Amino acid sequence: xxxxxxxxxxxxxxxxxxxxxxxxxxxxxxxxxxxxxxxxxxxxxxxxxxxxxxxxxxxxxxxxxxxxxxxxxxxxxxxxxxxxxxxxxxxxxxxxxxxxxxxxxxxx
Amino acid sequence: xxxxxxxxxxxxxxxxxxxxxxxxxxxxxxxxxxxxxxxxxxxxxxxxxxxxxxxxxxxxxxxxxxxxxxxxxxxxxxxxxxxxxxxxxxxxxxxxxxxxxxxxxxxxxxxxxxxxxxxxxxxxxxxxxxxxxxxxxxxxxxxxxxxxxxxxxxxxxxxxxxxxxxxxxxxxxxxxxxxxxxxxxxxxxxxxxxxxxxxxxxxxxxxxxxxxxxxxxxxxxxxxxxxxxxxxxxxxxxxxxx
Numbered sequence: 001x002x003x004x005x006x007x008x009x010x011x012x013x014x015x016x017x018x019x020x021x022x023x024x025x026x027x028x029x030x031x032x033x034x035x036x037x038x039x040x041x042x043x044x045x046x047x048x049x050x051x052x053x054x055x056x057x058x059x060x061x062x063x064x065x066x067x068x069x070x071x072x073x074x075x076x077x078x079x080x081x082x083x084x085x086x087x088x089x090x091x092x093x094x095x096x097x098x099x100x101x102x103x104x105x106x107x108x
Numbered sequence: 109x110x111x112x113x114x115x116x117x118x119x120x121x122x123x124x125x126x127x128x129x130x131x132x133x134x135x136x137x138x139x140x141x142x143x144x145x146x147x148x149x150x151x152x153x154x155x156x157x158x159x160x161x162x163x164x165x166x167x168x169x170x171x172x173x174x175x176x177x178x179x180x181x182x183x184x185x186x187x188x189x190x191x192x193x194x195x196x197x198x199x200x201x202x203x204x205x206x207x208x209x210x211x212x213x214x215x216x217x218x219x220x221x222x223x224x225x226x227x228x229x230x231x232x233x234x235x236x237x238x239x240x241x242x243x244x245x246x247x248x249x250x251x252x253x254x255x256x257x258x259x260x261x262x263x264x265x266x267x268x269x270x271x272x273x274x275x276x277x278x279x280x281x282x283x284x285x286x287x288x289x290x291x292x293x294x295x296x297x298x299x300x301x302x303x304x305x306x307x308x309x310x311x312x313x314x315x316x317x318x319x320x321x322x323x324x325x326x327x328x329x330x331x332x333x334x335x336x337x338x339x340x341x342x343x344x345x346x347x348x349x350x
Contacts, residue, residue: 001170008172025199041193045190
């Protein structure tokens, strides 16, 4: 690729990415109220999508060999447990990350 | 705006840790392929999408293939459509000067921070803008750092810090579940209503990952979720009509 082609590629990726982020707003704008199903779906999606994102983050786990998947699964459980116990977002996230980093070094 | 930044900053700390680390890793990976700070910085500024930027490193060294790249981007980024759908009621009423930037910067992580709405005591428009701009600046700074400093950064010692993203999403799922169960106990919603969305999201994603593999499972997962939600909506509409 020439420098111009590389630049165009980056701009193209940016444009398509923006398209995926903007399309719902473009379709349901100008004072048009979205249909009842879309409004309902929009309220339901956060809880479905967050579950999707946790699994998305864990997609590279290799469950066929036990030790490699263990740190992430234990750390996810530790993060949730810490959050139910203390209800402190920052503490849960950094505590869970510390558990993961420690397990990675102990088991890896 | 300064007040909004101060208020939003603590909420963005997990993203600060994750984006600085992943952004640095991105800058280093780009540099290893011969792309300096200018390219990493430009990509992080205008694309602002981690997984896509990593996926683009290899194609950038190959022949110019705009159609393939556009399709690849659509495949990886399609999940953002869901984020827009669930931010419609929160972002649509905002002023015309804020909305375009908020929509542009709706990444996975920013979405996870804004999807439950702004704190009750904050100006929503300013708070959303502060969260989005802070996240954007962390990602940009990380990728520049990685490209400039590269080998000087002890990434070995920091291996695993990117788990803060997984932990962020885990905490939000936990918070949503605790909230749902509180509402079930208070009699506001039924158990089915509380469990349906997270179970559908989890099962659809897991099933897709196990059947089509990790390169394109998100698209199938989104399709399954739409079918699931559509089915539930139709059933409840029919019950209401009867």
